[in-house]
Amino acid sequence: MLDKTIGIVGSGIAGLMCGQLLQQAGHSVFLIDKGRRAGGRMSTRIRGANQWDHGAQYFTVRDNEFAQHVKAWKESGVVSKWFDLFPHQAPEKKEERYIGINGMNAVPQHASIGLKIHQSLCVDKLDYQDKSWQLIMESGEVFSCQELVLTPPLPQVVNLLNKSNLLDKISESAPLESVKYNKGLSLMLVLKSPSAIPSPGCLKFESEKVSWIADNSQKKGFPDQYCVTVQATPKYADYGWDKGDNEVAHAMIESIQELLGSEVIDWHIHRWLYAFAKNPLKSKFYRDANMNLSIAGDAFLSSRVESAAVSGLSTAEALIKSLK
Numbered sequence: 659m660l661d662k663t664i665g666i667v668g669s670g671i672a673g674l675m676c677g678q679l680l681q682q683a684g685h686s687v688f689l690i691d692k693g694r695r696a697g698g699r700m701s702t703r704i705r706g707a708n709q710w711d712h713g714a715q716y717f718t719v720r721d722n723e724f725a726q727h728v729k730a731w732k733e734s735g736v737v738s739k740w741f742d743l744f745p746h747q748a749p750e751k752k753e754e755r756y757i758g759i760n761g762m763n764a765v766p767q768h769a770s771i772g773l774k775i776h777q778s779l780c781v782d783k784l785d786y787q788d789k790s791w792q793l794i795m796e797s798g799e800v801f802s803c804q805e806l807v808l809t810p811p812l813p814q815v816v817n818l819l820n821k822s823n824l825l826d827k828i829s830e831s832a833p834l835e836s837v838k839y840n841k842g843l844s845l846m847l848v849l850k851s852p853s854a855i856p857s858p859g860c861l862k863f864e865s866e867k868v869s870w871i872a873d874n875s876q877k878k879g880f881p882d883q884y885c886v887t888v889q890a891t892p893k894y895a896d897y898g899w900d901k902g903d904n905e906v907a908h909a910m911i912e913s914i915q916e917l918l919g920s921e922v923i924d925w926h927i928h929r930w931l932y933a934f935a936k937n938p939l940k941s942k943f944y945r946d947a948n949m950n951l952s953i954a955g956d957a958f959l960s961s962r963v964e965s966a967a968v969s970g971l972s973t974a975e976a977l978i979k980s981l982k
């Protein structure tokens with residue numbers, strides 16, 4: 659074991675991929691996340707017999723290193739291909755879309771294996787003195803490390819650094835502060851009978867209110883319940899953010915009723931304050947070597963699962979090199 663401890667805030671796919679690579683290289687690593695389960699926005703909601711992917715719906719694979727991980731996940735029965743063309747999409751647009759078997763959250767659960775992760779703990783403040791980081795939880799608990807990696811959505815990272823009086827101490831904070839996120843609204847429906855959504859079980863379009871509908875029962879490993887995920891357009895997510903759940907849900911359902919082809923017998927809403935980065939940075943991650951601080955996640959490259967994973971992996975590779 660090497661002598662430096664690395665603390666990672668966030669057990670989304672960026673934090674997990676970073677943690678795995680660092681641990682494999684012999685570093686002592688811990689992760690902290692305010693959520694109850696690892697995965698962040700790669701989340702699967704289970705309510706009784708019903709189940710929905712209500713965050714990321716699938717992921718694509720363009721990066722060679724990420725492709726090696728996806729190959730291993732495929733061989734371990736963690737992911738499978740969902741489809742490679744949307745209905746009515748031109749053949750040249752063909753691209754494999756992958757999902758976690760039993761739900762997208764299966765991927766981060768697999769990527770968590772062997773890592774020391776403290777879930778349900780929110781990092782409230784940071785302190786950096788004498789080359790050592792202190793992570794102070796809302797609960798008052800304190801964790802220490804020599805290297806820190808922050809992977810929450812960038813506006814949350816900036817807030818945390820700012821309230822810890824550290825934002826003006828890091829080099830080049832302006833690009834970090836420039837990244838903005840769209841809000842998201844996911845509506846989870848239970849239908850009375852099978853949906854009219856054609857194979858492969860999803861429709862992507864631009865209407866005023868809805869941009870995506872997916873029939874979860876058409877995804878591998880999902881229970882045979884009639885559970886549909888509906889995602890609002892960024893514009894409608896903004897509009898509906900402060901409106902009551904009833905108003906938002908009914909307006910969204912009404913606008914897609916024909917496509918559903920069945921009566922809605924129950925629904926739930928999830929609001930994402932930080933769904934997608936609008937203007938991600940071009941670099942793979944941020945590093946301030948003087949502060950022993952790195953920042954990763956989907957605010958780098960593009961706001962997709964793959965980019966978040968690549969950002970985490972690239973951060974780990976840079977750290978492994980610099981800590982040799």
Ligand SMILES: Cc1cc2nc3c(=O)[nH]c(=O)nc-3n(C[C@H](O)[C@H](O)[C@H](O)COP(=O)(O)OP(=O)(O)OC[C@H]3O[C@@H](n4cnc5c(N)ncnc54)[C@H](O)[C@@H]3O)c2cc1C
Binds near residue numbers: 712717718782955
């Ligand atoms: C509705 C929706 C649909 C999407 N669809 C797709 C899709 O189809 N395909 C695709 O590729 N991508 C999609 N995305 C984007 C994709 O989910 C993200 O890009 C990716 O999951 C981001 O991973 P991450 O590790 O960077 O961040 P996250 O998954 O957000 O992980 C960050 C973690 O940090 C934790 N955290 C934050 N603050 C603190 C704190 N103070 N203390 C402790 N923990 C903290 C959070 O709890 C979270 O678990 C979608 C996103 C949403 C919201």
